[in-house]
Amino acid sequence: MSVDAPALPASPSGLVHLGLLHDGPDDLVAGATPAIRRALAGGDDVLLIVDRGTARRFREALGADAERVRFPPPSAALPPSAPGFLATVRRWARADRRTTVLGQYPSAMSAPDCGFGEDAVNAVLGDLPLTLICCARSDLPPDLVAVARRTHPHLSTADGHTDNPDYRAPATASPTPAGLWGAVAARIGVEGTGDLAEVRHCVADVAGQVGLVGDDARAAVLAVHEAAVLVVRGGDGAGLTVEVRARPGHTLFSEVSGPSATTAARDGDPLAHVRPFCRDVLLHEDGVRRAVRVLCTV
Structure with a gap:
């Protein structure tokens, strides 16, 4: 494709x-x-x-x-x-x-x-x-x-x-390579905003394992929370997955993925509210799946 x-x-x-x-x-x-x-x-x-x-x-x-x-x-x-x-x-x-x-x-x-x-x-x-x-x-x-x-x-x-007509963006549904981002530390199913408290607690725990402390740890939690809110509100609120990977001493990587957006995109940068809290964040969408990837570094 x-x-x-x-x-x-x-x-x-x-x-x-x-x-x-x-x-x-x-x-x-x-x-x-x-x-x-x-x-x-x-x-x-x-x-x-x-x-x-x-x-x-x-x-x-x-x-x-x-x-x-x-x-x-x-x-x-x-x-x-x-x-x-x-x-x-x-x-x-x-x-x-x-x-x-x-x-x-x-x-x-x-x-x-x-x-x-x-x-x-x-x-x-x-x-x-x-x-x-x-x-x-x-x-x-x-x-x-x-x-x-x-x-x-x-x-x-x-x-x-x-x-380049042969170009394909990195697949949103493919497993994140463990060699780059570390082992899966947690994977959580999300059915709506009511599940986001569990996401925050999970990210906070993994952030501590990675070596993020204080404001850096709180920023990582906020980044993943806001990414999850974006995906929840953009889709039908069901079938989302939050996967958190850790490389202790180096990175905390989170991917929030779910069905492609069902609501019209707003003008401006949809990730503007996430960027202040992380090193990198990107939105991938292929018409079937939508994923927000958040990278925080120690």
């Missing part, structure tokens, strides 16, 4: 996640160099995480502009764990300007691991001032190429970008 890719604003402030399919180093450099030059012209910090041969070709193509580009080793994008990968991506972001990062799919990476990382970027890093250009050779294993096609809302082209 494909879905319409979200529109890419002319001057984006958050994440721009682009795929680039190519036939080899020369094709990659020819296709990506215009995008790199546009990023430099816009004042971006630019990182090209590629092998030595491709780095040499980029330096030749960019000429003097190559001095304004950083070339970290390919290992810089391959931390030993999925949480480490997200932490690495987050560190690329700067407070003072946008960052553009181009990286290559390693042939040795498994398709599940690759898809896991790409979906995680789409799910929780949408607010970062980053442009990611993920490059995959067309002769990689077919399952890796399929990951590249389905996880990028837009495709990078020499002229800019184009919508």
Whole structure:
């Protein structure tokens, strides 16, 4: 199933996640160099995480502009764990300007691991001032190429970008990967607002296990409560699930999911009342299920 890719604003402030399919180093450099030059012209910090041969070709193509580009080793994008990968991506972001990062799919990476990382970027890093250009050779294993096609809302082209008809947003009903968010600490069924007191008590208990205390713990409880209220009021008030995952010392992740909204969406940001209380929050909807995902960090 494909879905319409979200529109890419002319001057984006958050994440721009682009795929680039190519036939080899020369094709990659020819296709990506215009995008790199546009990023430099816009004042971006630019990182090209590629092998030595491709780095040499980029330096030749960019000429003097190559001095304004950083070339970290390919290992810089391959931390030993999925949480480490997200932490690495987050560190690329700067407070003072946008960052553009181009990286290559390693042939040795498994398709599940690759898809896991790409979906995680789409799910929780949408607010970062980053442009990611993920490059995959067309002769990689077919399952890796399929990951590249389905996880990028837009495709990078020499002229800019184009919508990706094969893009699929991270599934709202799929299990949240334990390797990223930790083990399930609690799962609660919610039939209406009368059940939210139990949700609050549960989140407070798990927040303590994670290491959140004081105002941070209270903020986590409020964030999940408000997310649950949003889903309850948007649907028919039945069949909701609150799943809470914990990585002690690191994160508390909660997903509130239920049937898709039956009431018309209000103008403005539906998550505005949740954002002050958590690190990240995103709303996913596919016409059948609706999910609000809340991330709190220690």
